[in-house]
Amino acid sequence: MKRIAILGSTGSIGTQALDVIREHPDIFCVELLVAQNSWELLVQQAIEFQPNTVIIANQSHYQRVKEALANHPIKVYTGKQSIVESVVSSEVDMVLTAMVGFAGLEPTLSAIEAGKAIALANKETLVVAGELVTKAAMQKRVPIIPVDSEHSAIFQCLVGERSPIEKIILTASGGPFRNHSLEQLMHVTKTDALNHPNWCMGQKITIDSASLMNKGLEVIEAKWLFGLNPEQIKVVIHPQSIVHSMVQFIDGAIKAQMGLPDMKLPIQYAFTFPERVNSGFPRMDFSMSHTLTFEKPDTNRFPSLALALESLRAGGNMPCVLNAANEVAVDAFLREQISFMAIPKVVEGAMQAIPFIGQPTFADYIQTDSETRIKSVELINKNIIKWRYS
Ligand SMILES: NC(=O)C1=CN([C@@H]2O[C@H](COP(=O)(O)OP(=O)(O)OC[C@H]3O[C@@H](n4cnc5c(N)ncnc54)[C@H](OP(=O)(O)O)[C@@H]3O)[C@@H](O)[C@H]2O)C=CC1
Ligand SMILES: CC(=O)[C@@H](O)[C@H](O)COP(=O)(O)O
Numbered sequence: 001m002k003r004i005a006i007l008g009s010t011g012s013i014g015t016q017a018l019d020v021i022r023e024h025p026d027i028f029c030v031e032l033l034v035a036q037n038s039w040e041l042l043v044q045q046a047i048e049f050q051p052n053t054v055i056i057a058n059q060s061h062y063q064r065v066k067e068a069l070a071n072h073p074i075k076v077y078t079g080k081q082s083i084v085e086s087v088v089s090s091e092v093d094m095v096l097t098a099m100v101g102f103a104g105l106e107p108t109l110s111a112i113e114a115g116k117a118i119a120l121a122n123k124e125t126l127v128v129a130g131e132l133v134t135k136a137a138m139q140k141r142v143p144i145i146p147v148d149s150e151h152s153a154i155f156q157c158l159v160g161e162r163s164p165i166e167k168i169i170l171t172a173s174g175g176p177f178r179n180h181s182l183e184q185l186m187h188v189t190k191t192d193a194l195n196h197p198n199w200c201m202g203q204k205i206t207i208d209s210a211s212l213m214n215k216g217l218e219v220i221e222a223k224w225l226f227g228l229n230p231e232q233i234k235v236v237i238h239p240q241s242i243v244h245s246m247v248q249f250i251d252g253a254i255k256a257q258m259g260l261p262d263m264k265l266p267i268q269y270a271f272t273f274p275e276r277v278n279s280g281f282p283r284m285d286f287s288m289s290h291t292l293t294f295e296k297p298d299t300n301r302f303p304s305l306a307l308a309l310e311s312l313r314a315g316g317n318m319p320c321v322l323n324a325a326n327e328v329a330v331d332a333f334l335r336e337q338i339s340f341m342a343i344p345k346v347v348e349g350a351m352q353a354i355p356f357i358g359q360p361t362f363a364d365y366i367q368t369d370s371e372t373r374i375k376s377v378e379l380i381n382k383n384i385i386k387w388r389y390s
């Protein structure tokens with residue numbers, strides 16, 4: 001029985017992970033559930049899966065969760081520190097990091113330090129501190145199994161291969177604005193941006209997909225997961241999201257992992273690796289006619305992708321700056337403060353303003369993240385007339 005901790009159990013990845021566990025009660029059980037605000041759903045999940053512990057990170061919901069679970073043998077905690085402390089429990093075999101954003105970094109590091117296998121959905125962890133996290137995982141001999149669909153695809157293509165690879169090809173759907181002109185992009189709304197053509201995901205990643213920042217973050221994530229140079233990572237637009245990514249080997253052969261867009265497969269694979277188990281997930285039917293197309297990304301219309309690649313080339317704390325500024329900007333866009341095309345402006349401004357650190361420590365990342373957030377808010381306030389949402 002694999003005992004799983006789910007950080008972010010009430011979100012898109014978290015709820016799909018529980019769907020996977022529900023289908024396989026003979027091989028998985030839930031040890032820990034963590035959420036931020038959705039306390040009623042957390043309580044419902046706790047009653048169904050009977051974990052050892054639940055954590056509601058937002059303290060203002062703690063009493064309600066505690067009372068609702070009073071008749072169950074479940075420990076209830078609150079606050080950020082309790083997440084960091086609970087993932088190290090001897091009862092936990094694997095930690096699924098499905099919180100969104102920078103908040104995922106500290107618990108992931110804590111789980112690695114405690115020798116827990118990681119199923120990694122929270123890409124921001126590797127974007128911010130890829131070197132630190134992968135070094136810690138190597139020292140502790142902890143596997144980091146990717147959940148992100150592209151990285152799971154690459155991981156699946158690499159199983160059984162021993163020779164070096166030439167490059168990887170990350171596919172991007174292109175998002176809802178793939179064919180928009182720059183002029184049209186200036187006027188898109190929050191509702192337009194949240195309308196992803198192929199995937200149903202949390203709000204933050206959906207906005208990142210629309211700006212292609214998601215693909216930029218995934219390039220950085222891939223660098224650290226697979227130990228690649230930036231030149232070995234290519235991005236191609238593939239609007240159907242059927243080819244989840246590809247690997248090209250040194251002899252020129254290309255392997256792809258394919259399937260209908262459904263995150264339950266990469267989640268389940270991360271849980272069962274190196275085995276595969278049965279699933280009822282929808283199957284691709286090749287007897288039906290399908291058209292698979294590929295095209296080049298356009299960084300003029302989607303500058304966030306170029307900024308992410310620039311931060312990767314700069315290294316040090318620059319991807320951390322990129323990530324924090326993007327989190328602030330996406331949040332401002334979702335609150336309808338700034339326009340869609342102002343998101344990369346905030347990120348670019350922060351990357352120019354925050355001092356570069358070549359070899360950041362964990363404390364430097366914390367400092368960079370908080371300085372960047374302050375700077376990004378300042379930039380938004382200063383340019384609010386120019387950047388406002390209309
Ligand atoms: N959704 C997808 O298909 C994919 C997602 N990912 C990555 O997985 C991660 C999660 O994405 P997704 O599921 O879409 O996001 P959601 O917004 O749907 O869910 C986020 C989850 O994290 C919880 N959470 C947020 N902040 C905190 C915090 N500070 N402390 C504790 N819990 C917190 C939320 O709790 P609550 O809801 O209770 O507030 C929720 O359970 C992201 O990093 C994303 O990039 C990667 C590939 C695909
Ligand atoms: C499902 C998943 O892994 C997402 O990260 C997905 O890739 C988003 O789609 P885009 O290709 O549009 O960024």
Ligand SMILES: [Mn+2]
Nearest residue numbers: 148149150218
């Ligand atoms: Mn992805």
